[in-house]
Amino acid sequence: MLLGAATGVQAKGCIGFIPSGGGGIFWKGVNSGAIEAGKALGYDIYFRGPQEENQAGIQTAVLEMVSQRGCNALVIAPGSADMALAVEKLQRSGVPVIYVDRTLGAPSATGMVGTDNFKAGQLAGEAMAKRLKGKGAVLLFRMKQGWQTTDQRESGFAEAAARKGLQVIDGGYLGAVYGEAFVNASSALVSQKGRFQGVFAPNEATSMGVLAALRAQRLAGHVTYIGVDVTDQLLEGLQSGAVTGLVVQAAHAIGYQAVQMAVRAVDKKLPANRRVTVDAIYLTQENIDSYIP
Structure with a gap:
């Protein structure tokens, strides 16, 4: 499981964030962006998920933890279409769901942030x-x-x-x-x-x-x-x-914008089916020094 982090003692609430896999630099960059956005907006970020992309079943258990913690919104990169029923149940309870990186056929979410x-x-x-x-x-x-x-x-x-x-x-x-x-x-x-x-x-x-x-x-x-x-x-x-x-991918920007979108959804200030696309970057020996995950 991934280690999580709280963003503040007097936070307004909690945003659950479930990546599809946690071992790589991409998800670490997403995590840092999410935590930064949480601090800026006054929300704790509960960031947990599987270590590998092929461990999607762990996401169901983490989603239950998110529900038990009473998080105000969920950001998730669903690792399998099997997550659809659990995500739909959470949505029906009034918790807005923001997809990040992919949807994999899950039910329509409040918003989506990812790469084209x-x-x-x-x-x-x-x-x-x-x-x-x-x-x-x-x-x-x-x-x-x-x-x-x-x-x-x-x-x-x-x-x-x-x-x-x-x-x-x-x-x-x-x-x-x-x-x-x-x-x-x-x-x-x-x-x-x-x-x-x-x-x-x-x-x-x-x-x-x-x-x-x-x-x-x-x-x-x-x-x-x-x-x-x-x-x-x-x-x-x-x-x-x-x-x-x-x-x-611009991992930090994806994490930051996903949390920002989730908070706007909690505040009921997010347009329906909001989609944000973050452009990918092509790294070579010539521009490697300019890359920030």
């Missing part, structure tokens, strides 16, 4: 085509079938890469955790050896797994590699040249 993931994928595809001068083939790795955020990034990448003249080879699904991604990426790199000049991975776990697989097969730095999300290892890879570029 199709556009983020396009950003990666266009960067890949520019690097390869519109020629050659790229290996597109996928995370997990039916996962809204990565599905959209993969589709955006494929559309932009093909539109810019590249052949897109489907490398298959790698899985939602690092070890599985490494094994599956390694197998795909062997089977597709010599057929590609670029590689794309759509999220933190797959990006980490692919980087390790490229290094193990001595391909790192010899093919153009663009990943999504950021970790210390991926940043080191970017600095060393093993990673060409990283598409990253």
